[in-house]
Amino acid sequence: MAEVKLKGTWPSPFSYRVIWALKLKDIPYEYIEEDLSNKSPMLLQYNPVHKMIPVLVHGGKPIFESAVILQYIEEVWPQNPLLPNDPYERAVARVDPHFSRTSPLDRWRLFRTTAGEEQEKAKKESLEMLRALEEHGLGDKKFFGGDKIGIADIAFGGVAHWLEVIEDLVGVKLIEAHIFPRLHAWTKNFKRVPIIKENLPDYSEMLLYLKREGITF
Amino acid sequence: MGEENKVTLYGMWASPFVRRVEITLKIKGIPYEYVEEDLRNKSQLLLQYNPVHKKVPVLVHNGKPIAESLVILEYIEETWKNGPKILPEDPYERAKVRFWASFIQQQLFDSLVSAAKSSGEAHEKAMKEVFEKLTVFEEGMKDFFPSGTPHFEDENIGFLDIVLCSLFGHHKAQEEALGLKIIDPERHPLVYSWVTALNEVPAVKESLPPHDKMVALIQFLRRNAPHRSSEA
Numbered sequence: 111m112a113e114v115k116l117k118g119t120w121p122s123p124f125s126y127r128v129i130w131a132l133k134l135k136d137i138p139y140e141y142i143e144e145d146l147s148n149k150s151p152m153l154l155q156y157n158p159v160h161k162m163i164p165v166l167v168h169g170g171k172p173i174f175e176s177a178v179i180l181q182y183i184e185e186v187w188p189q190n191p192l193l194p195n196d197p198y199e200r201a202v203a204r205v206d207p208h209f210s211r212t213s214p215l216d217r218w219r220l221f222r223t224t225a226g227e228e229q230e231k232a233k234k235e236s237l238e239m240l241r242a243l244e245e246h247g248l249g250d251k252k253f254f255g256g257d258k259i260g261i262a263d264i265a266f267g268g269v270a271h272w273l274e275v276i277e278d279l280v281g282v283k284l285i286e287a288h289i290f291p292r293l294h295a296w297t298k299n300f301k302r303v304p305i306i307k308e309n310l311p312d313y314s315e316m317l318l319y320l321k322r323e324g325i326t327f
Numbered sequence: 328m329g330e331e332n333k334v335t336l337y338g339m340w341a342s343p344f345v346r347r348v349e350i351t352l353k354i355k356g357i358p359y360e361y362v363e364e365d366l367r368n369k370s371q372l373l374l375q376y377n378p379v380h381k382k383v384p385v386l387v388h389n390g391k392p393i394a395e396s397l398v399i400l401e402y403i404e405e406t407w408k409n410g411p412k413i414l415p416e417d418p419y420e421r422a423k424v425r426f427w428a429s430f431i432q433q434q435l436f437d438s439l440v441s442a443a444k445s446s447g448e449a450h451e452k453a454m455k456e457v458f459e460k461l462t463v464f465e466e467g468m469k470d471f472f473p474s475g476t477p478h479f480e481d482e483n484i485g486f487l488d489i490v491l492c493s494l495f496g497h498h499k500a501q502e503e504a505l506g507l508k509i510i511d512p513e514r515h516p517l518v519y520s521w522v523t524a525l526n527e528v529p530a531v532k533e534s535l536p537p538h539d540k541m542v543a544l545i546q547f548l549r550r551n552a553p554h555r556s557s558e559a
Contacts (some may be wrong), residue, residue: 173422175429185418197405201393204401242378 112169114139121311121319123268124176125164130264131180133305135187180261192261203255203262233282240290248292252299259303263296267306270297275316334359335387337373339366341544343436344396345384346534347493351403353530354482354489355410396493397428400486413486427467428490435460436494443505443545444552457509465515476520479528492525500538504545 116132116139118125132139144163166173166182173182184192193200247254247262254262270285274297277283287294301307336352336359338345352359364373364383376385376392385392386399388406393399404413414421438460442453471487479488495501495518498510512519525531 168419171419173419174426178422178425178429181425182418182422185421197402198388198391198393200405201398201402204398205395239380242380246378 113167115142115167116140117142117144117163117165117167119144119163121272121316122163123272126309126311127176127264127268128164128166128179128183129309130267130306131183131192131261133309134192134259134264135183135190137183137187177265180264184261192255192259192264194255194260203260205262229282233284236284240284240293244290244293248296253296259300259306263300267300270300271310272316275313275320278317279320333387333389335362336360337362337364337370337376337385337387338383339364341536341541342383343493344382346496346536347396347489348384348386348399348403349534350484350489350493350530351400351413353533354413354484355403355407357403357407357410397432397490400489404486411483413484413489415485423470424485424487427464427471428487430460430464430467431487431490431494435464439501439509443501443549454507458514461510461515461518465517468517468521472517472521475517477524479524482528482530484525484528484531488521488525492522492531495522496526496531496535497538497541498522500536500541501545503538504542504549 114132114137116125116128118128118141120143129141164174164176164179166179168182168186173179180192193203243266251257253259254266259267273284277285285293285297301310334352334357336345336348338349338361340363349361362370362372364370366383369381373383373385374381376387377383377394380394382394384396384399385394386402387393388402393402400413414424435457438453438456442450442457445453484492495510502509510519510522526535
């Protein structure tokens with residue numbers, strides 16, 4: 111099999127999405143930690159457009175954007191599928207990766223905006239979307255993917271673990287157990303999945319990092 | 328049309344996201360019913376079909392709703408297997424197409440929207456970004472069109488073509504509304520000739536919003552958007 115390399119950065123949730131997908135499918139890869147403050151020539155060569163990570167390099171060919179990478183991995187390595195077979199089910203599953211990247215729930219921008227009115231508005235929009243996810247996305251299922259985790263769980267998983275740290279940092283709680291019981295339960299269940307559990311950035315280290323660097327991802 | 332295989336598209340005439348679904352349905356020869364939504368007064372059906380985002384487009388197929396334009400395009404590709412394909416077969420080529428589609432949407436178009444909603448210094452900065460990104464795009468596209476000017480016989484347009492023309496097909500209206508050139512044939516000849524060629528494809532031409540109506544809408548949105556004139 112052609113060589114797989116993942117260029118990522120700790121503790122970016124977008125890198126972790128790809129790590130989880132690769133591990134869930136048991137795909138051997140080489141991980142290269144990229145120091146964002148000192149971009150390597152290799153990174154610039156492969157990703158002149160975004161100058162961002164993660165980048166997956168398969169047989170020397172680079173693929174950018176975590177959502178695009180996830181789809182690529184699914185298509186090239188169909189074992190342990192992350193997407194269902196049925197086109198409609200797939201469409202439903204695919205909405206969420208877009209969602210967690212581009213929506214007002216994009217928690218990074220939420221807490222980066224100035225406090226006061228703008229933050230209140232961002233919080234209100236986030237809560238509305240969480241409500242919709244709680245009722246329509248999860249419904250009665252354990253995971254977005256059903257009984258097992260799928261692409262939507264992986265995409266949203268970045269939000270779950272990282273959101274907790276940010277909530278801690280900023281003092282604004284979004285996913286409260288009594289308001290979003292299903293989502294709250296989902297965050298616990300997701301982090302219990304062995305491959306996820308073994309591949310999460312350390313909570314206190316992240317808290318220290320975010321305090322020092324601000325929210326860089 | 329019987330209930331089986333019934334396709335309904337909930338949309339709005341000016342939305343580029345709706346337009347790309349329409350173009351795709353036409354290219355594939357899929358019959359559909361179109362329902363125009365008043366976005367200031369959304370129908371109950373729309374809210375029921377898209378509770379998460381409450382946005383158009385929503386495609387309803389056999390009573391089941393699908394939201395998010397790019398997801399809808401992939402759904403159409405996977406469900407109607409006869410007829411022209413809009414995505415390449417090879418996963419790496421597909422990844423390239425998806426990446427650039429995301430770039431056009433998230434980088435290029437979003438910068439343009441920021442520019443439209445701002446004035447003064449913020450507007451200048453946003454437009455500068457648009458041009459920088461157009462240049463990046465122009466360079467990236469030389470890979471796709473090694474022989475230069477794109478041609479589209481028999482409506483053989485694909486995912487990236489559809490995303491591009493849905494967002495920039497009406498660039499002349501955008502340019503008139505904003506009073507500046509966005510896709511300049513001197514600065515970005517490949518993108519310019521590409522968009523121009525796409526606008527001749529019947530499915531694209533039919534879906535182009537009326538010029539004057541579009542100019543008026545953009546100007547209206549520009550006047551009424553919360554304005555930022557300096558770097559906040």
